[in-house]
Amino acid sequence: GAGVSQSPSNKVTEKGKDVELRCDPISGHTALYWYRQSLGQGLEFLIYFQGNSAPDKSGLPSDRFSAERTGGSVSTLTIQRTQQEDSAVYLCASSLGRGLFFGPGTRLTVL
Amino acid sequence: QKEVEQNSGPLSVPEGAIASLNCTYSDRGSQSFFWYRQYSGKSPELIMSIYSNGDKEDGRFTAQLNKASQYVSLLIRDSQPSDSATYLCAVNRPGGGADGLTFGKGTHLIIQP
Numbered sequence: 001g002a003g004v005s006q007s008p009s010n011k012v013t014e015k016g017k018d019v020e021l022r023c024d025p026i027s028g029h030t031a032l033y034w035y036r037q038s039l040g041q042g043l044e045f046l047i048y049f050q051g052n053s054a055p056d057k058s059g060l061p062s063d064r065f066s067a068e069r070t071g072g073s074v075s076t077l078t079i080q081r082t083q084q085e086d087s088a089v090y091l092c093a094s095s096l097g098r099g100l101f102f103g104p105g106t107r108l109t110v111l
Numbered sequence: 112q113k114e115v116e117q118n119s120g121p122l123s124v125p126e127g128a129i130a131s132l133n134c135t136y137s138d139r140g141s142q143s144f145f146w147y148r149q150y151s152g153k154s155p156e157l158i159m160s161i162y163s164n165g166d167k168e169d170g171r172f173t174a175q176l177n178k179a180s181q182y183v184s185l186l187i188r189d190s191q192p193s194d195s196a197t198y199l200c201a202v203n204r205p206g207g208g209a210d211g212l213t214f215g216k217g218t219h220l221i222i223q224p
Binding site for chain 1: 143145153154155156157160199201212213214215216217
């Protein structure tokens, strides 16, 4: 497939558990972003990777959130000790400099 | 002050008419502007980009940018029911890299058959 892919598509977890969300960007795209979108809300920026530069983590809401990007390609967003307010759709996007292209998202539900 | 503002709607437009969506932004240093369409339960889809003042046309869509007034708009001509969606305005985020974007909360557009 030529687009951004994310897995899992849905994740239900219990409060306090850790979760990992995966993103495979479009091949060759150097920039990768994570956003989240709560029901009826806008897109909230979380973190940005550009090539081999240090990531821009300015949007991460707490130290329970972390992300890494291995080999300049696949990225994993980790949420530790999940809380109910973490429930949202987590969207990954990649870019080559002219607009972002989004994956289908991971719907996270924390019970 | 919110960085990117849009009227949440819903904006109801009869089929075949022109739908006009507006967006204002706060950072005068912004250089890149985008419109995304998001169907319910789906992820945003890039439909238009604009970088300089004036109009940019692509099929039934026209993006308009006025940097002096800090607004960007999207016109949809000959509106179709399939255009019913939430339209997100995005502006490059100050210090967010070449294309780090801040999104508005979107305008919900309804095309009435």
